[in-house]
Amino acid sequence: MSDEMQHEGAPFQTVDEAIGWITQRMPQFGIQVGLKRMERFMELLDHPHRRLKFIHVAGTNGKGSTCAYLTRVLVQCGYDVGTFTSPYIERYSNRIQMNGQDIEDEALLKLANQVKPIADQIAATELGAPTMFEVSTVIAILYFARIAYPDFVVWETGLGGRLDSTNVVTPIVSVITNIGHDHMDILGHSITEIAAEKAGIIKSGVPIVTTVEQPEVIDVMERTAAEKRSTLYLLGRQFSYEAVSQELNRQVLDFTGPFRTIPSIAISLNGSHQLKNAALSVMTLEVLRQYYAVLIDDEHLLEGMRTASWPGRLELIRQEPRLLLDGAHNPEGAATLAEALRTVYTYKRLHLLMGMMPTKSHSDYLRHILPLVDTLIVTEPNFFKKMDADALADLAHQVAAELGRPISIEVEKDYKRALGMLADRTNPDDLAVVSGTLYLISDVRSWILYRTDSDKGW
Template structure:
């Protein structure tokens, strides 16, 4: 039976309506489990089984790793689908083919194919598929039925084991790192979080990981061993070292089981060295064992050209304004390390806003020692954290972690906070906007004067 003949409600008539319909499923939440996505795929004849996936999980660095993989593969002549979240400017960013967003009209057509099936499942004991499940299904239909990429770079939404993206059987898996994020869902220890990420490891499919904490790495290696999957771990099976760095980029030397290689990156941030090395190791596995034809010069060019919005992104040079979506303790530590290793400035002015779903003490412990002026605000999002509550956390840590002269301003309205922030940055200073990507997205659109910016998970 054709999926358009289910006698469901009226079809969607515009891109905006399609996005509203998908986002309208947000109240159904994030419900771990694969039953609904499996039922959806069954209704469409299991299209994901026709595709080759590189599955990427991890706490931080997933998006950048996906960007490196995509850039290098496209440069080598492969057609590449890239599915990522959250998006920073427009809903269509999540579904890319050869670096270009899905066309609005294609998203509308696929939403109309999915809608009757989603409504059918909503009437069963499974309940309605969620926003993320429908987005994942839409990505699979786009790649399997519309554009037919050679390979799909496939980012997990949350965790791994029970994440809806885990319906696929990849050709290689990547676990970037493990940190303290989404602990309400994934568990309250690094071992528990690592076990969720390790859930993407499939029988006989090699896995590359940058996980460094011994207790977390042990879980990943044990899972790989159990599933007879070869594990390539940073610091054990492959190595990298920084060879140069400045405000405009950095380079690294990679040493792996098959060879050594030098890479230059335009992406800033110490943590991008780790992401690039993991992505390169995954490409080495494809080259060595899966007959991927990868030319060294093209691969190097792909890494050098890779751009990822909102990650140590210099959006203005006079005065310098840097955006970094660090929103958990590990992200803050990486941001602090990067600021200390590659940047010179007079004062550091930090503007930040967070979601209320996380604890932010450890975030402040990493970044406060560097800050001269802190402006706390609120993202335009339903789960925002009160700016005054954030300021209280910073005040509580002032004596032990902050500079004596630290100035703290509370401005809940992010636009007013941005005006204050811009006025505070002197010619020699550095302004940093950090925190949840919901804030980064809005501030970035304002600074770059992007009128049609959307944002979301």
């Protein structure tokens, strides 16, 4: 059957039409937390999620790299692994992968044509129109359940946990990276409120692995795990790690867990925070091995951890002039980036290009990063929701004055022109950094590598 005949009468004839319908739901319907529309989707589709084994990953920072470690090791061990992450870096299809490969255009088109009539049906009810992220989550579930058939699905939350659309599933293990100040307009204004939302992915009897550190957040995790009768594996109690060595593109850690000790685990991702994400991933894999008899040979574990990669996080994307991309977009992410800039990278002067969304805690972000910066260029991502560059520059001036650090601050709202300004200021001994919202990282990475604009959505 030809493609034309196959798509005859379907809502979309091309994959670009399908992606356009999905991504345009973001400016149309925004973010609406809650599971009622997802539950209705699953009911109308005969509950496809029930036939999949999910590893559910939540947290403020580190979700993407943790998903990358888990996926890479399980693939290395010979398993077929689906991965659902957000937001994507270049193309919409990046977010739905099978064994590290993006969903095929034909499969995405087919599934969008199946989902649209159901989305329209739900939109006509009191539940209202499904959001972009809900439609994406449904397409991912259908792809894994009806086309790809993975052994495991590494399943990243979009926002929060308790009311996130991904929480329609019951996983075989839950993972929470850390808790920090992010999406406070939606998740709550205190760390304990945010922690309660993230802990919403903990399910009855399902083990939970976490690297949260604040005492009040640990209390939330312990209380929730006890209520759900879930075994809790907490960094510093049930498992630990020790840094053995750290250099650019190679770090080594020793892991100690309740079941065994694994020495000399090498990773290529940079920054000391990646040691913690690696330990979290290894503990999760140990739970899979111990609870579900997943076959994980040490050889495959070590090779998978060593070769795992994650774009847009401390990624040196260009050598001349040197350009580092890092999607730090909240205070905790800025602290992690600042530590890496102090300990991993060498440079004479540091030039930073940044752009943000309007809903974040940017003063604390700037307090972490500005002490290192010689030149700051403020821009805007090519996205309908963005923080005005002039307002962000004003805030940067205030924080710089508070820190008593005179730095050059310039505004260029067009990110492509801003990139040119950044390159012009970066000498061979300097380092250029692009940081902030992942929408900006997506724009910059797509433009530098492919000279194309990135898709948009969440």
